[in-house]
Amino acid sequence: MTISDTALATAILKLRAAGCVFAEDEAAILREAAADDATLNDLVGRRTLGEPLEQVVGHADFAGIRVRLRPGVFVPRVRSELLVTVAAELVTGAAEPVTLAAERKPRVLLDLCCGSGALGLAVRHRVPALDLYAADLDPVATACARDNGITDVFTGDLFAPLPEKIKGSVDVLIANVPYVATAHIPLLPAEARDHEPRSALDGGPDGLEVFRRVVKGAPTWLTESGVLLSEITEAQERNALEAVRNEGLDGDVIYDEDLDARVVRARRN
Ligand SMILES: C[S@@+](CC[C@H](N)C(=O)[O-])C[C@H]1O[C@@H](n2cnc3c(N)ncnc32)[C@H](O)[C@@H]1O
Numbered sequence: 463m464t465i466s467d468t469a470l471a472t473a474i475l476k477l478r479a480a481g482c483v484f485a486e487d488e489a490a491i492l493r494e495a496a497a498d499d500a501t502l503n504d505l506v507g508r509r510t511l512g513e514p515l516e517q518v519v520g521h522a523d524f525a526g527i528r529v530r531l532r533p534g535v536f537v538p539r540v541r542s543e544l545l546v547t548v549a550a551e552l553v554t555g556a557a558e559p560v561t562l563a564a565e566r567k568p569r570v571l572l573d574l575c576c577g578s579g580a581l582g583l584a585v586r587h588r589v590p591a592l593d594l595y596a597a598d599l600d601p602v603a604t605a606c607a608r609d610n611g612i613t614d615v616f617t618g619d620l621f622a623p624l625p626e627k628i629k630g631s632v633d634v635l636i637a638n639v640p641y642v643a644t645a646h647i648p649l650l651p652a653e654a655r656d657h658e659p660r661s662a663l664d665g666g667p668d669g670l671e672v673f674r675r676v677v678k679g680a681p682t683w684l685t686e687s688g689v690l691l692s693e694i695t696e697a698q699e700r701n702a703l704e705a706v707r708n709e710g711l712d713g714d715v716i717y718d719e720d721l722d723a724r725v726v727r728a729r730r731n
Contacts, residue, residue, distance in 0.1 A: 469499035473506045480510035488515055495519035514653045525584035532606045536662040538580035541723035542638055545581055545691055548716055548725055549634050550588040552689055560727065562633050563687040568593050570628060572683065574620060574637040574676060575599075577662065579607030581636050595632075597623055600659060620672075621679045632683045635690045637676045641698065643669040669698055674705045677728060681709065690728040702726050 470493055477485035492509065495518070496502035508518045516522040516537045521530050524538040525546045531537065551557035553569045562569070568591045573582030576596035586592045597616040598604050604617040616623035642650065642663045654663060665671055673692055680690045690711075694702045699715050703726065706713030712731040717724050 465493045465496060465502055466499055469502050473502055476506050476510055482509070491515060491519060512652050513657050517657060522578070522580065524580045525587075527580070527584050527587045529578045529580045529583060530606065530609045531578055532602055532609070534657070534659055535600075535603050535606045536577040536658050538578060541718075541721045542581055542693060543584070544716065544718045544721050544723035544725050545636050545638060545693055546584040546588070547718075548691055548727065549581075549585045549636050552634050552691075553585065553589045553592065560689065560729070561687070562689070563685065566631075566633075566685075567591065569633040570595065570631050570685075572596070572624075572628070572632045572635045573612075574635060575639045575672070576607050576612070576615065577603045577638070579610045579612045579615065581638055582607075582612065583610055585634075585636070595624065595628055597621075599661060603662075620675055621683060624683070629683055631685055633685055633688050635676075635680055635684060635688065637673070637690065637692045639665065639672040639676060639692060641665040641669045641673060641692075641694055643667065668701055669695065670701055670705060673702060673726075677705050677709050677711065680728065681711070681730065684730075686730060688729065690726075692726050692728075694724050694726055696724060699724065699726075 473489040474485050477488055482488050492505045496505055505518050514537050516531050517533050521528050522538055525543040570593045573596040576598045579596050582594050582596050586594050595614045596607050596612045601617050604615050607615045640663050644664055703713045706728040711728045713728040715724055715726055
């Protein structure tokens with residue numbers, strides 16, 4: 463079945479009335495996801511109640527790939543493409559002067575706090591010869607990552623559910639942890655506050671609580687030359703680098719102006 467012009471026009475009007483700035487564009491995306499007029503109307507209803515567009519249509523386009531999303535799973539953000547780029551450069555050896563040991567291939571990539579698995583999958587899309595492992599606390603997220611084709615995906619707190627066999631063998635650990643400071647949660651757009659789990663957003667008083675735990679655990683899982691990459695905000699730079707140094711690691715921050723994104727890179731010194 464196709465969508466009628468009347469249903470599309472109604473969708474645009476409803477989206478505009480609900481305050482959608484790009485009502486025509488969103489209506490076109492919703493139309494693609496709907497099999498008939500009634501479904502389009504349902505999807506528009508969910509969108510006008512504030513659900514993120516990606517959750518309504520059930521997928522997100524991110525860093526060159528499309529991932530499936532389940533309701534309540536964190537929507538991958540455009541800025542996280544920096545994590546993907548830095549990870550892919552490390553794996554391919556293009557990240558001079560920071561390099562991984564040359565000898566062992568394929569590389570092991572661990573996507574911790576994986577959500578839909580978008581980040582790990584986007585790295586694997588760029589560098590197919592990778593062993594990808596992923597984990598998340600939220601079983602809905604890990605089911606979603608499995609939907610997206612990650613087979614080695616584990617549910618539990620940070621490193622706890624991971625298989626022993628990858629201890630000491632992770633070349634690149636990407637961890638897009640929850641890093642919003644608790645006091646800033648009310649300032650987030652309603653889409654995030656109301657439709658993404660608090661556990662995907664809240665990083666404690668300075669936003670770095672989960673990050674610190676990841677930094678503490680990372681050396682056990684990384685190879686000697688392995689690298690941890692994690693997204694942070696500008697305000698978190700000093701504390702994040704201090705957390706890295708406190709665990710005896712070297713760290714620096716990579717900034718991308720176009721994406722307005724920051725990634726902490728940490729490794730053994
Ligand atoms: C900011 S989201 C990032 C999701 C995904 N990496 C992305 O960028 O699209 C943070 C994720 O961390 C997960 N998370 C929060 N606390 C965790 C913990 N203690 N152990 C494992 N995962 C956790 C949440 O369930 C959520 O999926």
